[in-house]
Amino acid sequence: MSSGVEWALHCCVVLTAADRPVPAARLAELHDVSGTYLAKQLQGLSRAGLVRSVQGKSGGYVLTRAPEDITLLDIVEAVDGAQPTFLCTEIRQRGPLATPAEACTKPCPISRAMGVADRAWRAALRETTVADLARDVVDDNGPTAFDGIRAWLTTPDGRN
Amino acid sequence: MSSGVEWALHCCVVLTAADRPVPAARLAELHDVSGTYLAKQLQGLSRAGLVRSVQGKSGGYVLTRAPEDITLLDIVEAVDGAQPTFLCTEIRQRGPLATPAEACTKPCPISRAMGVADRAWRAALRETTVADLARDVVDDNGPTAFDGIRAWLTTPDGRN
DNA sequence: GCAAACTCGGATGATTCTTGTCCGAGACTC
DNA sequence: GAGTCTCGGACAAGAATCATCCGAGTTTGC
Numbered sequence: 001m002s003s004g005v006e007w008a009l010h011c012c013v014v015l016t017a018a019d020r021p022v023p024a025a026r027l028a029e030l031h032d033v034s035g036t037y038l039a040k041q042l043q044g045l046s047r048a049g050l051v052r053s054v055q056g057k058s059g060g061y062v063l064t065r066a067p068e069d070i071t072l073l074d075i076v077e078a079v080d081g082a083q084p085t086f087l088c089t090e091i092r093q094r095g096p097l098a099t100p101a102e103a104c105t106k107p108c109p110i111s112r113a114m115g116v117a118d119r120a121w122r123a124a125l126r127e128t129t130v131a132d133l134a135r136d137v138v139d140d141n142g143p144t145a146f147d148g149i150r151a152w153l154t155t156p157d158g159r160n
Numbered sequence: 161m162s163s164g165v166e167w168a169l170h171c172c173v174v175l176t177a178a179d180r181p182v183p184a185a186r187l188a189e190l191h192d193v194s195g196t197y198l199a200k201q202l203q204g205l206s207r208a209g210l211v212r213s214v215q216g217k218s219g220g221y222v223l224t225r226a227p228e229d230i231t232l233l234d235i236v237e238a239v240d241g242a243q244p245t246f247l248c249t250e251i252r253q254r255g256p257l258a259t260p261a262e263a264c265t266k267p268c269p270i271s272r273a274m275g276v277a278d279r280a281w282r283a284a285l286r287e288t289t290v291a292d293l294a295r296d297v298v299d300d301n302g303p304t305a306f307d308g309i310r311a312w313l314t315t316p317d318g319r320n
Numbered sequence: 321g322c323a324a325a326c327t328c329g330g331a332t333g334a335t336t337c338t339t340g341t342c343c344g345a346g347a348c349t350c
Numbered sequence: 351g352a353g354t355c356t357c358g359g360a361c362a363a364g365a366a367t368c369a370t371c372c373g374a375g376t377t378t379g380c
Contacts, residue, residue: 001245001246001247003247003249005246006246006247006248006249006251006270007251009270010251010252010270013269013270029255029256030255030256030257031251031254031255032251032254032255032258033251033254072273072274072277085161085245086161086165086166087161087163087166088166089163089166091166091167091170091191091192091193092170094191094192094193095189095190095191095192096189096190096312097190097308097309097312098192099301103300103301106300108300109173109292109293109296109297109300110166110169110170110173110293112296113232113285113288113292113293114232114285116284116287116288117232117281117282117284117285118281120280120281120283120284121277121278121280121281121284122277123280124276124277124280124281125273125274125277127276128273128276132269132273133269133270133273136269136272137269140263140266140268140269141259141263148257149257152256152257
């Protein structure tokens with residue numbers, strides 16, 4: 001799994017605390033990661049409609065939905081793509097004892113079993129929302145956890 | 161997910177039908193894949209103890225356990241490694257507002273949620289055994305499905 | 321109304337991991 | 351005891367990720 005997913009997840013959580021657009025560069029500085037590359041992940045979130053990009057001088061990214069309506073699966077699929085973890089290449093149709101194509105009406109048993117596991121994984125990701133994560137953060141770090149972040153995000157531009 | 165996993169899974173299923181060691185090259189020919197590379201995956205299965213390698217003239221690979229005692233998870237972890245799909249890089253401890261290390265007694269909420277999903281995926285893979293897959297194959301392709309494979313596998317060496 | 325500055329977005333290159341290959345060590349057969 | 355076939359680990363090529371740059375568009379302030 002690409003590490004860009006981790007960055008995107010953290011960004012979505014901190015965007016919960018922001019009440020105005022936050023530039024990608026600022027999010028990158030907060031997490032101490034490559035700003036230009038984080039921008040790529042945010043573009044993915046933007047294409048998926050999870051965040052809205054605001055251009056111009058005081059632009060940046062804002063969540064489009066309420067945190068309770070954004071699931072982990074939404075973010076993972078937005079960044080890493082929605083393709084299943086296991087891709088069946090139909091090797092049963094190859095080789096000297098290949099199964100004829102007309103007999104392959106349904107996916108092969110291996111593909112089916114992997115599909116079940118893939119759906120279980122996605123179902124688990126769908127169970128957790130960004131709001132849940134934000135609540136866990138305050139449970140872990142205290143109710144003032146986001147106050148400092150909100151203040152830092154909205155600091156005009158001065159080096160802190 | 162690496163495609164070597166798919167090859168290894170198919171190999172384990174067909175090894176169910178073999179009653180003597182099958183060389184890697186023969187398994188590769190059956191599936192029409194790179195023999196030298198398939199050998200690499202089989203090495204992984206061997207290290208994990210799922211198959212036993214027999215050297216010498218009539219050597220090859222044999223399953224070490226009964227098919228109903230080999231789960232999909234065993235094979236996936238043997239080939240792809242047992243590392244979790246999501247690796248937390250602890251970016252909460254980086255940047256200007258880094259969480260102090262002494263406050264990080266437990267994994268961050270994001271890591272925990274991803275861990276839940278990862279365990280759900282693995283639990284699903286643990287539910288299916290190689291014996292289940294073999295049974296599904298005969299359900300799909302008829303009771304004689306493995307007869308041809310067994311005969312072909314045990315054909316001495318002649319081009320068929 | 322206009323210039324300027326700041327933002328995102330897609331096109332472009334380096335690095336790491338997967339994919340694919342090779343040859344040597346060891347074991348069984350004859 | 352020689353030969354032949356097997357696996358096992360070390361060695362390159364290709365692909366995907368990771369990282370970067372510059373241009374298009376928008377808002378801001380004058």
